[in-house]
Amino acid sequence: MHVEQLVLRRVMQWEEQAKRTPRLGGVAQQPVITISRNCGAHGHEVGQRVAQRLGLNLYDRELVEQIAEHAQVREKVVESLDDRLRDRISNWVGEQFESCYFSYSDYLRNLSRVVLTIAEQERAVIVGRGAHLMLQPERTLRVRIQAPLELRIERLVTERGLSEREARAEVLRVDAERAAFVRRHFAQDVALSDHYDLLLNTAALDDDLCADLVAEAFRRRFGS
Template identity: 35%
Template sequence: MSRITDSIPVEHLLAKQMKMWEVKRKISKKGQGEIPAEEPWQIGYVTISRLFGSGGVEIARQVAELLNWQVFDKELVHKIATTSKMRKQIIESLDEKRKDEIKYWVQGIIDSDTLSSDRYLKYLIRVILTIADHGKAVIIGRGANFILPSRKGVRVKIHAQEELRVRWLQEREQTGEKQAIKIIRQEDNRRLAFIHQYFHRDANDPAGYDLIINTGEICPELAARLIKETLIGKYETLLGSIPAADLQQTADPDRR
């Protein structure tokens, strides 16, 4: 499994992922008969939104390990979206048809007037749609749950009581309670402001998520299993009502 680590340069992580996607594309061109059969939900995605200190990154790692998927954390997604060369590389990983479709949907989302028209947001949306189009992606933060079509993945919110998050930060940073509370609240407010600025949404609105998990009561291992079961359950429901070919469409005009 490929996963994000602080010790590996972003450029190397992206290059490795690009090679994996290219191999998959070449195999696909040779004919479906040579590709091992996969469950339908393997074309999906999981987005992880979280309160600071609630354990969302660890849950994302465990979900990726359980599914044998790739984690795309907010730093990697941001770096790709703001670096011209990386952005071009990841977009070029798609065939021309899919590139055109994603370009169309990005413009449609921006023109809907429900989002900011900021250039960064346009790049961010295109990168996240491209990552999700390849499937097998666990995407942390950056408002991915407000970009991607709900039917194709699971949008998760991780939270925990403030006192538990403060205690975690105190232990990690060896800092006092007042300072930990200040940091926790500043980070929570920063994330709320990001979503409001670019998406004009409330990050705490439960309507933006399929699954909300309280890590004060549920451990990361159980959380990862719940997310997997939710993903599988959504696809089982979809397969009974939506033609399989439609599941390949990343963008959804009704979920702008």
């Protein structure tokens, strides 16, 4: 489905939900799951399974980036909020830049607005793009999916048909890009355990078990 069609469908869902259960003033961000991951650790696969188990929408890196980078689509998302919530998001994003918690860039400003709008509108699973550093920790289950380097290389060989050399280069490249993104925009170490509530190793726990653990932790913390 084209991103504009998907966004339009989501916005319509949000509008219908707002009609059925209007939100009270001062209500905090919706509970959200964020997933950070190493390349080849199966973070996206775990995220898909978590979303299925909880009946939530999944926003992966590609979708979030497309929304953030396309002005018309981005504005559809942000305009779905009432004025009070839009102002709150704009003020918060501005404060992060002014305090130097975030590095200034139009891209990051737009990305932050999109991620925060999603979190205001619905319970969701958001994969990547530093979302765990943008959202309220008390309303977010922050998950890190990891696995040993050699296993991740082996997975890329098996799943993508790469040579061992190609797979190693790809894993190291993607890991470095993700670490650089978080360091450049948030001045943080993407692997720092203090930023996560759950760290799961897919060498010891398969994707389904990881998804079960994340889903159960979310239910216990925020209710069904």
